[in-house]
Amino acid sequence: MKSSIFALVSGAFLLASGVSASDELLPLPEEVSAQSDALATASFLDWFTPWVKRTWQGSNYQCKCAPGDYCWPGEWKWQLLNLTVGGNLRVSIPPAASCYNTFQGPLGNLNTYDAAKCAEVTANFADEQYQINHPTAGLWTYFTNDTCRPTTNPSDSCTNGYYPVLYIQAKTIGHIQAGISFARDNNLRLIIRNTGHDFLGRSVGWGALVINTHSFQSISTSNKWNGPGGYSGSTITVGAGVRAKAALQHLHGLNPPKIMVTGECATVGVAGGLVQGGGHGPWTNREGFLADTALQFKVITADGWLRTANAAVNPDLFWALKGGGPASFGVIVEATYKTFTDLPSAAVSLDINTSHTSDINQIWEAIRIFHSYATHWVDNGLYVYYEIFGPMLHVQPFVGINKTQAELQTLIQPLFDDLNTLGVGFSTSNRTYSTFYDLYFDLFEIEAAGSSALTGGWSISKQDHAANATAIVDAFKTMTSSGAILVGHMWNAGGGLPQSQWSKSAVNPVFRNVVDKIISVVPIAGNAPLADKAEAQQRLTYVVDGALRAAAPRGAAYVNEADPFQPEWQTAFWGTNYPELLRLRRKWDPKGVFYAVSTPGTEAWTQIEEGTRLCKKI
Structure with a gap:
């Protein structure tokens, strides 16, 4: 042209x-x-x-x-x-x-x-x-x-x-x-x-x-939901371009302040890929995924029609949009979610690194002790965000929503006692906030853009945590020694949500029994030689994530933060929900207008010619 x-x-x-x-x-x-x-x-x-x-x-x-x-x-x-x-x-x-x-x-x-x-x-x-x-x-x-x-x-x-x-x-x-x-x-x-x-x-x-769709910045709230689904509480309705920060700021300005389920990062849009992947965050222990709080979508499907999707109108599309895969079933232009009264919250931070000890084995033992408490913490309603690299452990923060500092400290103290017995030094601090909103914007660290890496990840079930705790930390060692950085999120998406609600969204049922969701990051330049990129992808899939899958075989992968090229991604991402999602994808997008890698119905699609052309094998 x-x-x-x-x-x-x-x-x-x-x-x-x-x-x-x-x-x-x-x-x-x-x-x-x-x-x-x-x-x-x-x-x-x-x-x-x-x-x-x-x-x-x-x-x-x-x-x-x-x-x-x-x-x-x-x-x-x-x-x-x-x-x-x-x-x-x-x-x-x-x-x-x-x-x-x-x-x-x-x-x-x-x-x-x-x-x-x-x-x-x-x-x-x-x-x-x-x-x-x-x-x-x-x-x-x-x-x-x-x-x-x-x-x-x-x-x-x-x-x-x-x-x-x-x-x-x-x-x-x-x-x-x-x-x-x-x-x-x-x-x-x-x-x-x-x-x-x-x-x-x-x-x-x-x-x-x-x-x-960034221009769609509308936000409105209501004290009462009059639509279908059996819910009658407060809501927020957001346009496609609204980020978590703007939504939370709007809710915080209400009297009393409200909150919604959002991701750990405030720059994420709350009406697009987040909810279509599930949407986990610090409130997941209490209310499940963002998808579990969705009440209605306005969505444009592949035929170009704007449709309402809720529990009564297009209920199959509504279900699929709630965790069934980003960019798979339509373009969400507006979403309505449940909101909740914001609550006082407490937080604790923890660091263990080479400034505390030069004994690497001691740091790994401290990490093993830390991770052994994962089920204890999520069962008691805590959310824990941490990073492992170096090796070093950085926890910022332990979050206790609707807990005093004393209550939170009581839950974490056994870890501190064990670390003292081990003889490893550590740094810690604590804070109390009048709302979770204040905690969120004070303690959750800002992510940086512009870097280049491959991303994988896996989640650890309660059963695997109980049976294979040592093997899981051994897998962490393999991952970091293979060049990976680990980012952990301890939560349980079924803990605060009635079991009768679990199947009403399309997220993998395994997540209702998870205690830790880990992102693995393998840095590599996007313009690296093709052989180097292929080696990094192989290392991510079969060494880094492979170690964790082997140690936690009853886990799952989260579609927005995992390796899309892992084996059997259909089961890893959606478990028993995949056959129905595949059927619905063929119903709502039979021509494959929408595409996102490793989402329902994309088995035949690939990017050939060195990652350029999007094609189907014939």
Whole structure:
């Protein structure tokens, strides 16, 4: 395609397209019906649904259309799409392109150097909020191919790597509908992005069109839920782009202050991939997953229709959206959740490292003692967030919701007694807060963006913790000696939730009996040689995570924070729920419009040609 596409998508086509979010089945808005008819005509002309045939490593594939393919939409189609979405179609340019003289994009070259903007992106490349505000950035860069990072040499090469090609900065529901229909009818790879907060590269992808939903920032609350499902308490309703921080700030301002289940990190969006993966956090011990608190979604399905999904309307879709896999069943544009009265909370932090002892074996024994209390803590309602690397143990924090400092200290004291008996030094501190909200924003440490790594993980069941405690810590040793960092989250998603509610979301039933969910991180550059990347992936799957799976065979993997290339991922992620999720995926997205790696129905899909083209084996 000629580089004039840059001029096309940067033009200001001003077209209003308002949509009522309460409609059950909403076609494209009347205001854009003429443009939609034109797009439909274009679709009819391409009635054969073009596929690109490729052969890779001895196998035959049919692939989504990409720039340079005969089936890539012509300029007039993109112009019509841009008109339909109110001039909000843009070319995707990597965040740090301003540090380079030229961005060598798939649609042509652009002169991009800007010293002031380069200084800004260099200073903020590790800032999550800065990356979230960029419409197509991946917060962690491995799956972008680590292309076009900040540099002091403008003559370096800046290519698109695995960043998307174009994006729609959606402002209305109609814009999302138009983007879905355009991708479906032109057989394009489609990515839905609200914050880009994921470890597995779902927010980026070679040759893709992105629909960015970050503009959907509406928040409203109610003291009473009048909908189906048997709940009548307070609620919050959020748009697709709302982050946990904004939702929690809004709830904290109520009288009395309210809270909701959110992730450990405040930059995560609460109406997208978080809930579709389940959504765990410090309140999971008390109320289960975020998915367990969902009351209703407004969702656009692969056919382009806006639908309501709740316990009474489209209940199968409602169930699947609650933990059945991100980017699998539709685009959530609005979500309603239960809220809870916020509670006084207490916290304790703990550190054991080489400043306390030079005896590495003693540190590992301290880690073994620490981890031996996992079931004790979650059974008593505590949430524990910790990291192991070096080796060193960093716990920040132990969280006691609705507990005094004395009550929390009583539960942790046996650990301190054991550490004193061992003779290992440690550092600790404690604090008390009037609400969990205050604890959350004071103690949970801010994550950094811009780094590159492979991510895996596994969860430990109560049975395995009881039977294999020593073997589990031996697995930790294998993991760290193989270059991994461990991030642990001690919680139990069934402890505070009535068992009658467990099956009402699609998350793996194994999580109702888990005491620790671990993320394993293997640092590696996204632009490392292919052989090095293959070795790191093999090490993650079969050495790092393999050690933990062997020590805790009755565990499970959490789809948002695990290795998508692990063996038998279907069972690892969803257990006995997988067959029904596969059936529902085929019902709600029969053409495979949506894609996220290792989610229901993607068995035949893969990225061939060195991680670029998205294809199905034939």
